[in-house]
């Protein structure tokens with residue numbers, strides 16, 4: 432029987448390969464295999480939809496080369512991408528009705544890989560990029576350490592605005608990851624993008640404006656050690 436992987440999963444694989452070129456693929460997989468845990472009538476690794484379309488894919492845990500399955504799985508849930516059916520990682524499963532982690536009792540604990548199933552309808556073939564912060568961040572080693580306001584942005588086409596508001600004039604656009612010096616931060620318009628919500632904005636004097644803290648490459652919503660404007 433001929434088969435193929437759903438286009439949305441191929442997009443994610445391409446994005447992951449581009450972001451983590453040295454990653455291990457030891458536990459990667461797509462189609463069900465009688466010699467592997469993926470067998471079984473109910474598995475989305477079988478090409479039952481279409482039929483001939485596999486709606487699940489596994490990606491290998493390889494934190495040494497940047498792909499941490501828990502971080503990736505958490506960001507998939509945060510993204511609320513409508514193509515997601517469920518995610519399994521580290522003995523837990525989350526489905527697209529609650530988006531909350533619960534215990535996973537399957538035989539394979541999914542500690543060496545995470546599993547993503549996409550929905551069994553035409554959305555599984557939508558091939559737009561997945562919007563996950565981990566896939567857009569500056570390469571390892573390029574990050575700022577936050578000392579003296581030293582940070583690095585991530586993402587592309589990031590607007591710098593004259594005020595911490597979405598309707599304020601754009602004074603600069605950051606085409607890619609950029610090293611910036613943040614002098615202070617303030618509360619402004621709530622920004623919802625890249626699977627995050629944040630109303631904090633960082634003021635960058637060199638650029639003469641504010642960048643939403645979402646695109647400052649730091650895990651905290653409110654940057655540590657930076658005063659309020």
Ligand SMILES: [Zn+2]
Pocket residue numbers: 469476487488489545546547
């Ligand atoms: Zn799987």
